[in-house]
Amino acid sequence: MNVIWIVSDTFRQDHVGAYGNPWIRTPSLDALAAGSVRFDSHYSAGFPTMPTRADHQTGRWTMSFMGWEPLPSGVTTLAEILAGQGFHTAASVDTPYYLRDGMNYDRGFQSFVFNRGQDTLWSLIPQPGYHNESLDVRAAWRNEADRNAPQxxxxxxxxxxRHYKEDFFLYVDTWDPHEPWDAPSYYTELYLPDYDGELVLPLYGNWHDVPGYEESQMRKGHATYCGEITMVDTWVGFLLKSVENMGLAEKTVVIFTTDHGFYFGEHGGLFGKMSSGKYPDGTLRPYDEPGSQWSYSPLFEEIVHLPLLIRAPEVSPGAYRGLSSAIDVMPTVLDLLGMDVPDFVQGRSLAPALRDPSQSGRDYVVSSLPFANPGDPVHSVDNLLRTLTEPPVTTITSGGWSLLYSPLEGVSKLYNLTTDTAQANNVIEKHLDVAGELHQMLVAFMRETQVPDRLLKPRLELRM
Known part of the structure; x- marks a missing residue:
């Protein structure tokens, strides 16, 4: 049996038709979902881009022992395991941080195709005295097929x-629909018929904190994001049709998932996935400005609640509602291939849930930036260091509740996801007992995963 694992960056679960969205156009993913087990309560672990890739490749809670950094030498990856078992391991990626600055996320892949053209957001905008190869790549675009996700x-x-007759593990990782949202205009016009072609950049903060910024600009950005979703969906469909044409569908596991979502005005006006610091007058400081910092960055459902579709031979399609985590996909692959899961893997195989959706899920899941304290310099959305002005928010999800925990006094929030799916009503003062239980789950988790004392101690209390 073979495995194709597709990761599409920044792909909100609620922007997939198969997850109930009535207006988004994702026919290829909807068709995949119709033949898959759809995981309805799947959550991120490490956040954002590269921490999730580390989680995917290792099956471990990497937030507890590493940040946005190269894979440590003592960490074993899924690709290394499968290569050692005779699989041809291959990856086709355009997410720009796999190799930059010695990141070595190609470890274990015998064939590794890296498609250039994606890069840090501001390097795509011409600036005096600065140049990046992505500008050259994009300048050569003529057709849809020239763009990154299609490539x-x-x-x-x-x-x-070339290799369809071999036993293989193929990992496909496209940065789209991550910004910059620059799919061909006809995709955006599906959602904004009078689209003028403007490249809209996210603010990474609350749009109200930018003087003169109009909500219509953010809405235009959302339309371009939706256009990229439909473009990615189109090319997922081309790949899956190739799988069918090569006679691989009945002997290949297909997985589709993402790393995190994005805010488009929710929760008071957030536009991005994290929040930059502010100037003394309260206006938002651009996150790409030298000396920029990260401020309070909550992880609501739009960010951490992820799509996961798994189509496996001889597994009936359906839906699984139990809690699962991003770290669970790696051991699932090993289990489906009939291999033992190494002891170091902290994820739990979802293969039993694929075969029997009545199986219970996790008691709780933890989603977080790599643990850090205020004042620590961190890599969070790219390879640039920025200082944290506030500690990362950690989200604990369990039993229909979501606790957005901060070590700071009065900052933590609690939401009842059963009655308040939009997380509009913070009920922590009414349900301190629930918040306390979820907080103790976090403390136990941090101890179990051996988080260093300098990071554990500030989080031992729920400060109201």
Whole structure:
């Protein structure tokens, strides 16, 4: 049996038709979901981009022992395990941080296709005295097929043409629909018919804190994001059609998931996935400005509640409602291939849930930036160091409740996801007992995963 694992960055669960969205156009993913087990309560672990890739490749709670950094030498990856078992391990990616600055996230892949053109957001905008190769790559675009996601999927399809008769593990990772949202205009026009072609950049903060900023600008950005979702969906469909044409569908596991979502005005006006610091007058400081900092960055459902579709041979389609985590996908692959899961893996195989959706899920899941304290310099959305002005918010999800925990006094929030799916009503003062139980789950988790004392001690209390 073979495995194709597709990761599409920044892909909100509530922007997939199969998850109940009535207006988004995702026919390929909807068709995949119709033949898959759809995981309805799947959550991120480490956040954002590269911490999730570390979680995916290792099956471990990497937030507890590493940050946005190269894979440590003593950490074993899924690709390394499968390569050692005779699988041809391959990856086609355009997420820009796999290799930069010695990141070594190609470890274990015998074939590794890296498609250039994606880069840190501000380097795509011409600036005096600064140049980046992504500008050259994008300047050469003429057709949809020239763009990054299409190139990444075509790279995977070209690889399959040469190796489809082998036992393989193929990992496909496209940064789209991560910003910059620059799919061909006809995709955006599906959602904004009078789209003028403008490249809208996210603010990474509350749009109200930018003088003169109009909500319509953010809404235009959302339409361009939706356009990229539909473009990615189109190319997922091309890949899956190739799988079918090569006679692989009945002997290949197909997985689709993401790393996190994005805010488009929710929770008071957030536009981004984290929040930059502010100037003394309260206006938002651009996150790409030298000396920028990260401020309070809550992890609501729009960010941490993820899509996960798994289609496996001889597994009936359906839906699984139990809690699962991003770290669970790696051991699931090993289990489906009939391999033992190494002791170091902290994730739990979802193969039993695939075969029997009545299986219970996790008691709780933890979603967080790598643990850090205020004043620590961190990599959070790219390879640039920025200082934390506030501690990272950690989200604990359990039993229909969501606790957004902060070590700071009076900052933690509690939401009842059963009655308040939009997380509009913070009920922590009414349900301190529930908040306390979820907080103790976090403390136990941090101790179990051996988080250093300098990071554990500030989080031992629920400060109201």
């Amino acid at each position: 990444t999927f075509m790279g995977a399809m070209r690889w399959l043409e």
